[in-house]
Amino acid sequence: MLAAVLVMLVLALMLGLVLGYSAIRFKVEGDPLVGKIDAILPQTQCGQCGYPGCKPYATAIANGEADINQCPPGGEAGMRALADLLGVEPRPMNEEHGVSKPKSVAVIDENVCIGCTLCIQACPVDAILGAAKHMHTVIASECTGCELCVAPCPVDCIVMVPLQESVANWKWRYPVHTIKQVA
Amino acid sequence: MISRLLKLNGGVHPPEHKLESTSRGIAAVPLAQTLVLPLRQHVGNLPKILVQPGEHVLKGQQLAEAVGSISAAVHAPTSGVIVSIEDQLIPHPSGLPDVSITLKADGEDRWMERKPVDWRNTERLQLVAGLRESGIVGMGGAAFPTQIKLRPGGGSGIKTLIINGAECEPYITCDDVLMRERADEIVKGIVIANYILAPERIIVGIEDNKPEAVQAMREACAKSDVRMDVIVVPTLYPSGDARRLAAILTGIEVPSDKRSSDAGLQVFNVATMMALYRYLELGETVVSRIVTVTGNVARPGNFEVPLGTPMGTLLEAAGGTLPNTNELIMGGPMMGFSLPSNDVPVIKATNCIIAGAPLLFPAPPPALACIRCARCAEACPVSLQPQELYWFAKSQNLEKAREYNLFDCIECGCCSYVCPSNIPLVQYYRFAKSEIIAQDKAKEAANLARERNEFRLSRIEREKQERAAKHAQRAAGAKAENAGDTSDADEAKKVAIAAAMERAKAQKEEAPPKNTDNISETAQAEIAAIDARRAEQKNAEQEN
Numbered sequence: 046m047l048a049a050v051l052v053m054l055v056l057a058l059m060l061g062l063v064l065g066y067s068a069i070r071f072k073v074e075g076d077p078l079v080g081k082i083d084a085i086l087p088q089t090q091c092g093q094c095g096y097p098g099c100k101p102y103a104t105a106i107a108n109g110e111a112d113i114n115q116c117p118p119g120g121e122a123g124m125r126a127l128a129d130l131l132g133v134e135p136r137p138m139n140e141e142h143g144v145s146k147p148k149s150v151a152v153i154d155e156n157v158c159i160g161c162t163l164c165i166q167a168c169p170v171d172a173i174l175g176a177a178k179h180m181h182t183v184i185a186s187e188c189t190g191c192e193l194c195v196a197p198c199p200v201d202c203i204v205m206v207p208l209q210e211s212v213a214n215w216k217w218r219y220p221v222h223t224i225k226q227v228a
Numbered sequence: 229m230i231s232r233l234l235k236l237n238g239g240v241h242p243p244e245h246k247l248e249s250t251s252r253g254i255a256a257v258p259l260a261q262t263l264v265l266p267l268r269q270h271v272g273n274l275p276k277i278l279v280q281p282g283e284h285v286l287k288g289q290q291l292a293e294a295v296g297s298i299s300a301a302v303h304a305p306t307s308g309v310i311v312s313i314e315d316q317l318i319p320h321p322s323g324l325p326d327v328s329i330t331l332k333a334d335g336e337d338r339w340m341e342r343k344p345v346d347w348r349n350t351e352r353l354q355l356v357a358g359l360r361e362s363g364i365v366g367m368g369g370a371a372f373p374t375q376i377k378l379r380p381g382g383g384s385g386i387k388t389l390i391i392n393g394a395e396c397e398p399y400i401t402c403d404d405v406l407m408r409e410r411a412d413e414i415v416k417g418i419v420i421a422n423y424i425l426a427p428e429r430i431i432v433g434i435e436d437n438k439p440e441a442v443q444a445m446r447e448a449c450a451k452s453d454v455r456m457d458v459i460v461v462p463t464l465y466p467s468g469d470a471r472r473l474a475a476i477l478t479g480i481e482v483p484s485d486k487r488s489s490d491a492g493l494q495v496f497n498v499a500t501m502m503a504l505y506r507y508l509e510l511g512e513t514v515v516s517r518i519v520t521v522t523g524n525v526a527r528p529g530n531f532e533v534p535l536g537t538p539m540g541t542l543l544e545a546a547g548g549t550l551p552n553t554n555e556l557i558m559g560g561p562m563m564g565f566s567l568p569s570n571d572v573p574v575i576k577a578t579n580c581i582i583a584g585a586p587l588l589f590p591a592p593p594p595a596l597a598c599i600r601c602a603r604c605a606e607a608c609p610v611s612l613q614p615q616e617l618y619w620f621a622k623s624q625n626l627e628k629a630r631e632y633n634l635f636d637c638i639e640c641g642c643c644s645y646v647c648p649s650n651i652p653l654v655q656y657y658r659f660a661k662s663e664i665i666a667q668d669k670a671k672e673a674a675n676l677a678r679e680r681n682e683f684r685l686s687r688i689e690r691e692k693q694e695r696a697a698k699h700a701q702r703a704a705g706a707k708a709e710n711a712g713d714t715s716d717a718d719e720a721k722k723v724a725i726a727a728a729m730e731r732a733k734a735q736k737e738e739a740p741p742k743n744t745d746n747i748s749e750t751a752q753a754e755i756a757a758i759d760a761r762r763a764e765q766k767n768a769e770q771e772n
Contacts, residue, residue: 088674090681098681170680189677212268215322216662220655 090169091191263536272298323568342511367499396468397560411448417501604643
């Protein structure tokens with residue numbers, strides 16, 4: 046009887062030491078859930094979700110402050126991926142935060158641009174190039190299509206152009222079966 | 229030479245239909261008036277255009293140069309004038325237009341100065357570097373830039389050089405007739421590849437349905453100083469796939485995440501070898517290729533076609549299409565795709581054009597449900613589980629499809645061919661593959677955006693701190709002045725004020741020159757006279 050109790054006690058002590066040691070030794074910095082959520086978000090940094098970027102939104106979701114259906118660029122697929130990750134039911138997209146649009150890039154009309162640098166300050170990914178009183182231009186390959194540069198422009202010279210399908214980005218279609226009409 | 233061949237897993241025996249186009253030799257095609265040269269004729273980066281509309285170019289002249297490591301140059305297939313550089317329909321399954329150079333032939337077909345290379349006395353690396361300008365790509369249809377595969381890198385590590393003359397797909401006979409008629413040129417090309425790669429062994433693999441080609445290649449090989457073995461492999465689709473053929477001939481299965489060269493193998497198509505010979509020994513860049521024209525045409529055959537020739541011209545050379553032709557297929561019936569129009573040009577990857585008709589290729593009956601018979605798994609030459617991949621692709625469970633090695637699929641179409649339910653399996657795999665590739669690209673872009681956003685935030689934070697530090701410093705300075713207890717600061721200030729006053733004084737003394745200082749004597753005299761008049765006038769006024 047006593048021996049059994051002792052054995053259990055010693056075991057508990059040893060395991061407790063191992064657990065305590067590993068809790069310190071293998072401590073995970075930050076919240077890994079935020080990183081996982083952030084990896085699913087499209088990184089457009091558009092702020093349509095109501096948070097100042099994808100990471101803050103991810104943090105808010107992880108803390109249970111925000112819903113998973115507030116990211117229009119991620120769309121239905123992104124929402125489903127988040128639902129999968131968090132183990133919650135998928136729900137319809139919240140239209141208050143905007144609707145999903147095809148991916149676009151910003152284009153500056155260089156004849157109209159006055160070089161005010163307001164768009165450069167607005168761009169969350171430093172994709173606009175230019176200097177004060179000099180023409181600005183968008184680095185198309187870096188542009189996330191967040192539209193944040195459109196509003197600040199005092200001369201309305203920025204337009205969002207949807208990406209066209211080309212030979213380079215063309216995809217094979219889902220095979221469609223033709224259904225025979227039966228009278 | 230006795231060599232035991234590995235038996236290919238799976239594979240199918242579709243009707244060959246090769247006799248129709250082998251009865252005639254390689255014929256020429258009348259030169260088209262206008263040639264369209266898409267920049268995208270190979271795997272890799274788009275080349276950079278070197279010419280402008282209105283420029284006159286000679287046959288073989290480089291029109292666009294290779295950009296980056298994986299890319300190939302584009303050359304003028306005949307002499308003429310560049311008409312335009314714009315988007316035109318290209319032979320691509322998308323049916324979308326892409327950047328192309330349009331050349332109007334002047335009818336002279338005049339070559340530029342051809343500069344053969346003395347390859348026997350040239351450094352190998354230099355030789356391979358020079359191939360960037362040759363425009364040579366894999367002529368079997370894959371169109372991978374050849375200079376990458378020939379990169380020797382000191383000891384190339386290539387033990388076996390395999391020359392692919394298998395040509396397993398039905399209808400296609402361009403390599404067959406090439407071997408029959410131009411075996412000598414192919415062998416000369418192999419000799420050059422042998423010099424560059426220095427392999428231990430060279431094998432030419434040809435399927436047993438091409439006895440004439442085997443005969444011709446054996447004779448040509450016998451004449452060469454370099455030893456090469458012509459090995460006949462049993463006819464079975466798709467043994468012409470580079471890795472399948474390598475496995476059959478050497479017994480080495482290249483792991484899917486490795487290149488053939490990592491396993492000491494390198495595989496080249498016979499036409500690629502001929503192109504190599506022509507470039508180095510004759511100085512001719514890639515301006516034409518052999519194309520099989522067959523199917524529902526009056527006189528099926530093989531033609532040497534200048535690149536950029538419209539398909540329509542090619543079909544006319546084959547006697548025109550017969551009635552009921554309803555589509556044009558580029559490539560073979562197993563792996564080819566429908567062309568969007570008769571006007572698209574012949575490119576480096578065009579090995580075969582089949583005029584399709586309902587009788588030749590009846591529309592597939594509607595697909596039925598999968599009955600899990602696993603015939604597709606038996607037919608799969610790369611030992612995948614096509615039925616599983618089908619489920620995953622159909623339900624768009626893409627990660628799972630990737631896990632089941634979707635990317636090892638060579639899209640040969642054996643599974644679709646044997647499917648008793650007529651399910652278009654390959655289409656599903658193609659869809660899943662391109663969807664996964666697009667998702668990966670989006671992920672990469674998102675990672676880049678995240679990185680840039682984080683950098684921007686940290687930069688803004690840093691600037692803020694720097695500003696704050698500066699403010700703090702200034703505030704500390706102002707406080708010190710107000711307190712006036714540090715004589716050091718006062719002293720420094722006094723010295724600074726004194727220095728500033730000194731500077732102002734010096735500046736005053738060094739007064740800027742008047743605009744009257746450096747002028748000619750006559751002008752000075754004039755000014756003096758005017759001043760005198762003014763003084764007189766003043767005097768007069770005062771007197772009055």
